[in-house]
Amino acid sequence: xxxxxxxxxxxxxxxxxxxxxxxxxxxxxxxxxxxxxxxxxxxxxxxxxxxxxxxxxxxxxxxxxxxxxxxxxxxxxxxxxxxxxxxxxxxxxxxxxxxxxxxxxxxxxxxxxxxxxxxxxxxxxxxxxxxx
Numbered sequence: 001x002x003x004x005x006x007x008x009x010x011x012x013x014x015x016x017x018x019x020x021x022x023x024x025x026x027x028x029x030x031x032x033x034x035x036x037x038x039x040x041x042x043x044x045x046x047x048x049x050x051x052x053x054x055x056x057x058x059x060x061x062x063x064x065x066x067x068x069x070x071x072x073x074x075x076x077x078x079x080x081x082x083x084x085x086x087x088x089x090x091x092x093x094x095x096x097x098x099x100x101x102x103x104x105x106x107x108x109x110x111x112x113x114x115x116x117x118x119x120x121x122x123x124x125x126x127x128x129x130x131x132x
Contacts, residue, residue, distance in 0.1 A: 018046035019053070026055035029076055036080060048086040049093075056094045070096045077101040 017023050026032055035051045036042050052073070059069045070091070077087050077099055084102045091099065 016041065016044050016047045017050050018044070019050050023050045023054040025058050026051060027058055029055075029072065031055075032076060033079075036083070042080075042083060045086050045089075048083055049090050052086060052090040053094065056090065056096070060094075066094075066096050069094075070099070074099060074101045 023035070024031075026035065032051060032055055036048065041047055056069055056073075059072065060066075064072075073087065073091070073096070077084070078101055080087075081102075087099060087102055091097070
């Protein structure tokens with residue numbers, strides 16, 4: 001049986017490809033799923049980043065805007081939450097926007113959210129008293 005590293009031209013698992021130039025071009029997300037299906041390989045963050053970097057390079061070479069590439073990564077980020085650090089790092093390396101899945105934008109400070117909930121709760125309690 002040929003392992004993933006050998007398919008990519010490496011002699012053994014000790015010689016994993018660690019740059020996107022050593023990885024076969026990732027044309028679509030199904031190829032990423034295949035490349036990331038081996039839990040042993042995904043323990044190596046350089047390998048994971050190389051796979052993701054290959055995908056991003058292919059998309060950029062086809063003229064895709066960074067926002068579109070970013071959106072394409074989000075379903076993969078949902079599928080592979082344990083690889084969040086690699087996704088975040090590769091986004092930064094390639095100048096992609098932050099993930100809406102892994103790094104949801106903080107629109108309001110937590111203290112403001114808590115204050116708003118308290119206000120709504122009190123408002124609801126007052127309405128209840130008025131019904132009696």
